[in-house]
Amino acid sequence: MPRRGEHASTAAMLRIFITGLLAALPLAATLLIFVWGARLLYGWVGPGSFVGDLLVSIGLGVTGSEFAGYLIGVLIVVLLIFALGLIVQTRLRGFIGHAVDSLMHRIPLVRSVYDIIRKFVGLVSQRDEAGLRSMSPVWLHFGGAGGAAVLGLLSTSEPVLLGDKPYLAVLVPTAPVPIGGGLIYVPEHWVTIADVGVEGLTSIYVSMGVTSHQHLAASTHDTEIAR
Numbered sequence: 001m002p003r004r005g006e007h008a009s010t011a012a013m014l015r016i017f018i019t020g021l022l023a024a025l026p027l028a029a030t031l032l033i034f035v036w037g038a039r040l041l042y043g044w045v046g047p048g049s050f051v052g053d054l055l056v057s058i059g060l061g062v063t064g065s066e067f068a069g070y071l072i073g074v075l076i077v078v079l080l081i082f083a084l085g086l087i088v089q090t091r092l093r094g095f096i097g098h099a100v101d102s103l104m105h106r107i108p109l110v111r112s113v114y115d116i117i118r119k120f121v122g123l124v125s126q127r128d129e130a131g132l133r134s135m136s137p138v139w140l141h142f143g144g145a146g147g148a149a150v151l152g153l154l155s156t157s158e159p160v161l162l163g164d165k166p167y168l169a170v171l172v173p174t175a176p177v178p179i180g181g182g183l184i185y186v187p188e189h190w191v192t193i194a195d196v197g198v199e200g201l202t203s204i205y206v207s208m209g210v211t212s213h214q215h216l217a218a219s220t221h222d223t224e225i226a227r
Contacts, residue, residue, distance in 0.1 A: 137196050176208050
């Protein structure tokens with residue numbers, strides 16, 4: 001029969017292993033997200049993809065190697081983007097922006113997609129207080145206060161009328177990869193501000209709730225969303 005000391009030793013080793021496993025989860029989840037993002041990016045623009053073939057064709061005029069041609073193509077695209085950034089920072093920014101907008105708005109299907117992407121990029125790139133507030137973390141209380149609570153990201157504080165009631169658009173991320181998720185329109189009184197910050201929200205979702213006590217314990221109360 002196993003001795004009591006052996007049981008205690010096994011339990012202690014198991015606790016140590018579980019402690020190490022929990023400590024490794026945040027790092028593992030972070031690495032998983034970056035690996036997933038790298039594989040996704042490689043599938044879109046890596047060698048063998050449609051964009052990758054275009055980059056190879058750009059660089060093949062300089063060298064006969066496909067791999068070297070791909071690297072040269074990437075370098076040329078990076079330099080062009082950098083040059084575009086320098087041009088946009090000059091006084092030509094307004095002229096170039098107006099010219100591109102005019103061109104895109106002349107194409108029926110493209111103009112709708114272009115407008116959506118342009119507005120989204122503009123919203124994310126805002127640095128003023130209004131822009132940060134419009135993308136603030138919120139609690140989504142299903143069924144109203146006292147119901148199930150879900151952490152989400154308020155896309156805009158301006159409600160829309162569905163029927164005769166005001167609704168807010170809330171982005172609800174997925175765990176442990178918060179860059180995915182869904183857009184839900186909910187009654188305005190279901191939404192309250194969450195005092196956790198964007199980094200706290202991201203940490204909670206990436207850790208699948210393990211770090212909740214670190215970011216939610218300091219929250220004493222939520223306030224109703226203010227327009």
